[in-house]
Amino acid sequence: MIELRFECQRGCIACCDQDGWVYITEDDLRKAANFLGMTPGAFEKRYVYRTAKRMRLRKPPEKQCPFLNENGCSIHPAKPTQCRLFPFWPELVEKRSGWATAAKFCPGIGKGELIQIGTAVETASEMKSAYPALYPER
Ligand code: SF4
Ligand code: SF4
Numbered sequence: 001m002i003e004l005r006f007e008c009q010r011g012c013i014a015c016c017d018q019d020g021w022v023y024i025t026e027d028d029l030r031k032a033a034n035f036l037g038m039t040p041g042a043f044e045k046r047y048v049y050r051t052a053k054r055m056r057l058r059k060p061p062e063k064q065c066p067f068l069n070e071n072g073c074s075i076h077p078a079k080p081t082q083c084r085l086f087p088f089w090p091e092l093v094e095k096r097s098g099w100a101t102a103a104k105f106c107p108g109i110g111k112g113e114l115i116q117i118g119t120a121v122e123t124a125s126e127m128k129s130a131y132p133a134l135y136p137e138r
Contacts, residue, residue, distance in 0.1 A: 002096050004120050006087060007112025014105045015086050016068045021056040024048065025130050028080040029055065032067075035078035053133035081130045088123035090135060 024032070033043035044050065047066055049058050057080070060066050067074045073083065082089070087106055092098040103109040128135040 002093070002099055002117070004093065004099065004115040004117065005110050005112050006108050006115055008108045009111070011072075012107055013068060013072050014107065016073060016083070017064050018105060019064070021059070022065050022080055023054055023056045023082055023131055023134060024080045025055075028078075031078040032075050032080070035075050054131070082127065085123055085127050088120050089127050090124040093117075093120045093124050 029044060029048060030040050032047075033040045036043065038046075044055075047057055048055050057066055065073075067079075073079050087093075087099070087102045087109060089098075092102045099109065
């Protein structure tokens with residue numbers, strides 16, 4: 001059984017600065033567009049790369065995410081599902097090695113209250129429902 005402790009650390013932006021894509025849902029797109037006062041269409045044109053089964057934010061050349069700035073996430077109240085649920089992603093909570101890998105860059109892992117494994121798995125299942133193309137049923 002993995003012991004899960006987590007408390008996001010103020011001022012940290014490490015998870016936003018890791019290699020990888022920021023996948024978004026249709027709902028994420030609408031919320032972020034609304035937060036920025038843009039239409040969903042205009043937001044998509046500017047920030048989103050869409051394929052048949054998934055959508056992700058376009059990555060600017062100089063940083064990992066278009067919304068990352070020195071103060072953190074510029075769309076924090078409307079940030080995408082995967083950002084909101086980190087580090088409770090299926091691949092991180094279901095295997096000790098996944099949690100340990102995330103702990104290498106996330107200083108919040110190992111801090112704070114003990115998280116019930118059931119709660120972590122439930123949160124991770126939200127990832128699976130939000131991104132079915134990333135977590136196909138096995
Ligand atoms: S890396 Fe961890 S502590 Fe840092 S912002 Fe992300 S979740 Fe919070
Ligand atoms: S949308 Fe915000 S929280 Fe998500 S990776 Fe970009 S800056 Fe970080």
